[in-house]
Amino acid sequence: MSGRNGGRRQSAVSGWDGAGSTLTWAALREVKCAELEEAADGWGRTSNRADAARDRIESRLLPGLRGTQKGEAAEAATRRLRGLGTNFQYIYTECGLLRTTLNSLAHEIKTQQRVLQGALDEAAALRLTVHADGSVTYPAGGEGLVDGKPLPGGTASGVPNPGMVAPSGLVAPNPNAGRAQDIADRVAQAVRAAADADWRYARILRSLKAQEGLGVSTATWTDAASDAEAVRQAARGYLKDAVPHDASPAERKAWWAGLTDEQREEYLAVYPDQIGNLDGIPALVRDAANRDNLQLLIGKLEGRNDGDAETKLAALREIDRQLRAGTKPGEPPMYLLGIGDQGNGRAIVSYGNPDAARNVAAYVPGLNTSLDMEFARGDLKRARDTAMAAREIDGETAAIAWLGYDAPQLLDGISSLDVAGTERAETGGRAFHGFMSGLAASNDHDEPHMTAIGHSYGSRTVGAATQYEGGIPEVDDIVLVGSPGVGVDRAEDLHVGKDHVFVGAAKNDVVTHLPSLGSGMLEVAGKPFGPMGELAVDAVRGGDDDLWFGRNPASEGFGARRFVVDPGPPFSLDAHSQYFDPELDTESADSIAMIVAGEGHKVKQESAE
Amino acid sequence: MTAINNDVDFPAIYARTQDGFSVRLRIGGKGQAFFQVDTPCVQESEVLDSTSQATAPLYEGMELIPRPNIHSDFWSAGASEEAGGRS
Incomplete structure (x- = not known):
């Protein structure tokens, strides 16, 4: 699945050209996270439409066809429709992942924007000047030990990695120097963290790609399984440990009921295995999550070549077959x-x-x-x-x-x-x-x-x-x-x-x-x-x-x-x-x-x- | 005859031959009757759907087949003892 925002650029955030070294705090401040979130919503809508289309194929078209038509043409049509349903399911999964990736990226960038803004506001209040390269100039101030005159001003450069530079022990007596250094450090760290996020998400977005053609092979599902894993790793800060594993079933039910539709969709896209197996979540939700998870599991086990995987694969395929077979009147x-x-x-x-x-x-x-x-x-x-x-x-x-x-x-x-x-x-x-x-x-x-x-x-x-x-x-x-x-x-x-x-x-x-x-x-x-x-x-x-x-x-x-x-x-x-x-x-x-x-x-x- | 359940609401009767042919008649909820015939199967095999035209509604797409909804003075619950006795 090739994301428009991934595109050819090296950066996930449009306007940056990638490598962290060229990112400036001014660029970070100007990033419009709302645009990222809008893009995420767009992918979300696509994902939902694909899900609805798959549902229509499986619950209406296929049963209708099976119930009314017989013969080779009907069988061929059934096969093609099933294939189409699989395609839609894949689109649903990958677009859902794209959506969460973009939302998660926006979340991390916004966090760094807040850090940056806090530092800039403080600099303004202290009348310190923050330069384009992130260094901070401070005026003369304090008293010299020898002559009692104000100490000369200067420029502090930020240190992006906290803890890397040990305090020298020789504290500059100009009180402005310490404040300037602190602000410069915060600016540098925000820029560094944002560049780092940009780099990580660019990689994920690049990996959310489908193979050429319309066939959704098992290899593609194997790929989708690792996509989900990558997005999950990245989105940990965004969707956090909010899945209430330690709560009672009734509390989990209440948690789920309290989520917005968008939040539910994101949880289903990124954590189908956790939502699907969480006691207290409504049966229909578990079912939807597990049907996706079943495809991801089949993909994952396909990638392994041992007896255990083969045994489980056979069972998963049989369950998948039964799920798709549909039910006759009077059957549960x-x-x-x-x-x-x-x-x-x-x-x-x-x-x-x-x-x-x-x-x-x-x-x-x-x-x-x-x-x-x-x-x-x-x-x-x-x-x-x-x-x-x-x-x-x-x-x-x-x-x-x-x-x-x-x-x-x-x-x-x-x-x-x-x-x-x-x-x-x-x-x-x-x-x-x-x-x-x-x-x-x-x-x-x-x-x-x-x-x-x-x-x-x-x-x-x-x-x-x-x-x-x-x-x-x-x-x-x-x-x-x-x-x-x-x-x-x-x-x-x-x-x-x-x-x-x-x-x-x-x-x-x-x-x-x-x-x-x-x-x-x-x-x-x-x-x-x-x-x-x-x-x-x-x-x-x-x-x-x-x-x-x-x-x-x-x-x-x-x-x-x-x-x-x-x-x-x-x-x-x-x-x-x-x-x-x-x-x-x-x-x-x-x-x-x-x-x-x-x-x-x-x-x-x-x-x- | 292998077993009989002479319950008032859900009577059932089961019969089986030595070779494993069996018949079961059970009355379920709201008077719905279920009749089941089994033959011994040597090998698992596909059983095709009936090809003859159905003479009753097929309830296409319905998860639950409706329960009997026609009242009979003779058969339905609440029919007089006298009517039942005449059979």
């Missing part, structure tokens, strides 16, 4: 509430708008989950299936797949065991607690019905989340399936009331049995669950009801409501992974949906033998 639309490449990867996807919905459920996946193809297909499908089935009962429902933590990976057996017992559940539990607080804050209803669903190790994570601040805010019901234990011994300790804790445990699920009980199964299951014993940090009592992490939630003593699930295929891991499946275990999937829709008390399916 998709919202990307979180995305990231840190650790094993992060992705939070909602089916249905969680702010508008009266029922909101979030599902925490467990063992061996990471941002890979299996997550992008299987785990997202679980949330989607749950949303679909719950919407049969109550249409105002959203269901979320939440991969907001590093779940334990046991694929390679004990040798590569990177499990830290319950630590991941504790870390994840804190993050999940924050996420649910954010949903509660951003939801439009006074008292939304919220459900936390934990599968496998994810149920231990949900268990951990309930132990902060007396429970997960606003969560009314908890569903635990395929649970190896949740870290507490009684259902009421999850802080929703024991009648609101629902448990599904398949007879043939190896995770819901201790090795002593299910040793036969474990042998067959082999490696993946071999090292489960390493996780068993909570199991200390050794009672009959105990599992890996404390008492078996499916046991009588735990006191939860147990719903009917299919026993699952014997001697296989499949029994651990079909609780949400509307085809393999319809009864279980429907029970979960019923709870999510706020009708948990009606879950009472009886065996019809």
Whole structure:
């Protein structure tokens, strides 16, 4: 993206010819920052128009075309339109960055102008003369030590780098000399700082360039990712640490609501990853930020050539594909509430708008989950299936797949065991607690019905989340399936009331049995669950009801409501992974949906033998 | 028959054959009925949309299919016990 203000000139500020040495204080004083800000507004408007155009293509043209036309011509048109949509998205991103760069530059120049003006005003008040080169002439003054006559005047030259020149100790007795020196220094420092800013921003503006032609290749997105990083570094002083990371979700919501449209647009353009993953920010905003962030992440990972990047890339591309696929009538639309490449990867996807919905459920996946193809297909499908089935009962429902933590990976057996017992559940539990607080804050209803669903190790994570601040805010019901234990011994300790804790445990699920009980199964299951014993940090009592992490939630003593699930295929891991499946275990999937829709008390399916 | 939920508001019935063919009928919110038939799938495969002409509205572009809005003296909630008993 070639900025007009970058152009061929070496300087970011028009009128300067670049190298700091030729910048004078007079030139600094005359810089019209309002013009820079106007230019920024212009780029902002372009960015907004591009965003609106992309939106029109994706939400109106493409669905319209898909719904009414068939055949090769229609497919070709769809492809071209998608390409056009990508172009607009790229324009939106880069123009947004240009806008913030220019605003940030204006901000820094204005700061130095204020320093300069302060020095000039003081010089005028003291009747000192500031020369074009920044030196300051002072008149005779004070008293000579020998003859008592006023000491001769002189000229002080400014020192641009404070601290570089140590005070000589021989203080000139003419009191005007010290004042003149101070003013000259401030002038020189302002000019120096402004020239430095000019140089830095000129470099950034030059780098905001697109490749020739209309194709927006992945390399271009890789470039855009580094552009965003460069602008962010530079704009730190301008947009500052204003993103309220340490505030509560409700405070963040208020912060966002208090910003002007322009400020919001700038935050979205420069910090899509932070805004997109900030609990308390409205779902639609997070979704918009994360869709941009998804493109930037794909670009960033494209630039790497290792197995980890490839695994995550495949998942990101699959999520991107689903986001673009559009929804049919009666299907819940998709919202990307979180995305990231840190650790094993992060992705939070909602089916249905969680702010508008009266029922909101979030599902925490467990063992061996990471941002890979299996997550992008299987785990997202679980949330989607749950949303679909719950919407049969109550249409105002959203269901979320939440991969907001590093779940334990046991694929390679004990040798590569990177499990830290319950630590991941504790870390994840804190993050999940924050996420649910954010949903509660951003939801439009006074008292939304919220459900936390934990599968496998994810149920231990949900268990951990309930132990902060007396429970997960606003969560009314908890569903635990395929649970190896949740870290507490009684259902009421999850802080929703024991009648609101629902448990599904398949007879043939190896995770819901201790090795002593299910040793036969474990042998067959082999490696993946071999090292489960390493996780068993909570199991200390050794009672009959105990599992890996404390008492078996499916046991009588735990006191939860147990719903009917299919026993699952014997001697296989499949029994651990079909609780949400509307085809393999319809009864279980429907029970979960019923709870999510706020009708948990009606879950009472009886065996019809 | 694998399970029955005889709830007043959301009754459901599930059946499955030995080979994995299954049928499910569930009444959802506001009396909306949902019927689901599944065949065992050996291999994951694309399922094409129906090509036959629809005989009911398709609710193009709507996120939520409207719930039943026609009152029947016989079937709808509030119908007299007598009417129900005659079936």
